Amino acid sequence: xxxxxxLILWDITTxxxxxxxxxxxxxxxxxxxxxxxxxxxxxxxxxxxxxxITRIExxxxxxxxEAVATVWWNLPAKRVIHTVGPRFSDYKNDDRxxxxxxxxxxxxxxxxxxxxxxxxxxxxxxxxxxxxIEECSKIAVETxxxxxxxxxxxxxxxxxxxxxxxxxVYQKLI
Numbered sequence: 001x002x003x004x005x006x007l008i009l010w011d012i013t014t015x016x017x018x019x020x021x022x023x024x025x026x027x028x029x030x031x032x033x034x035x036x037x038x039x040x041x042x043x044x045x046x047x048x049x050x051x052x053i054t055r056i057e058x059x060x061x062x063x064x065x066e067a068v069a070t071v072w073w074n075l076p077a078k079r080v081i082h083t084v085g086p087r088f089s090d091y092k093n094d095d096r097x098x099x100x101x102x103x104x105x106x107x108x109x110x111x112x113x114x115x116x117x118x119x120x121x122x123x124x125x126x127x128x129x130x131x132x133i134e135e136c137s138k139i140a141v142e143t144x145x146x147x148x149x150x151x152x153x154x155x156x157x158x159x160x161x162x163x164x165x166x167x168x169v170y171q172k173l174i
Contacts, residue, residue, distance in 0.1 A: 003148035004156045005141075007174055008120075009167045012160040013041040016076035017118035019069070020160075021107050023125065024082040026061030028054050028068075034122040034162075038080060045073040046080065053082075065102030069110050079114060081107045085125030088132070097139055100125055104143040112153055120158040123166050133169045141173045 012020050012034060023034045028050035030039040039046055049070035054061065062068060067083040083106060086099040103124050111119050123140065125131040140159065148154045159174075161167045 001152055001155075003152070003154045005144065005148075005174060006156065006158045007167060007170050008158055008160045009162075009164065010160055011037065011162070012120055012122050013037050013075055015120040015158060015160055017120045017156065017158060018077065018116040019079040019081050019111055019114070019118075020072070020077045020120045021067075021122060021124070022080050022082045023122050023127070023129075024050075024062070024084055026058075026063070026084050028058075028062055028082055031128075033127045041075055042073045042080070046070060050082065065099040065106065067103065067106040067110050069114060077120070079116065081110050081119070083107050083124065085129055086131065088125070088130035096125075096131065097135070100131070100136060100139045101143050104140055105147060108144070108147045108151070108154065112151055115153075117154060118156040118158075119154065120160045123159065123161055123170070126166065127162075133166055137166070137169050137173055141170065 022038045064084045069079050069081045083103040086096040126133045126136045
């Protein structure tokens, strides 16, 4: 059975999936957008978990396209998977696409490693990082669809979008 893919226009921190994905910066420290919302909702434990990861495993910061997991406090999801998306201004087009693909793929691999069956994604890199929603949404949907066809352990994937514009761009693809 292939996973159900759902679109939701809402706040990702409210999702009752096994994991939510954080569109983080490389330091994994509090920022704005999705990252800021997740840090505020899980304060102060999420910050301490992220500091431990960057201090021990990634002292130079989590590389773009990589992902790590922390436990989740105070909200329905059991885990937060943090991934660093590409900044639009820092890349040539093909490199940006590859790194964004790896954000989704590596997040889903971590989900498998932790027995996660349901997961919520934001639209990675389309906010503060300035990547075009049309390009990024296509990569997100294609990557997720391809992954869940190969790994039926993932039962549900939600794209939780914060703006009407983003929702309608994803709606056309789904």
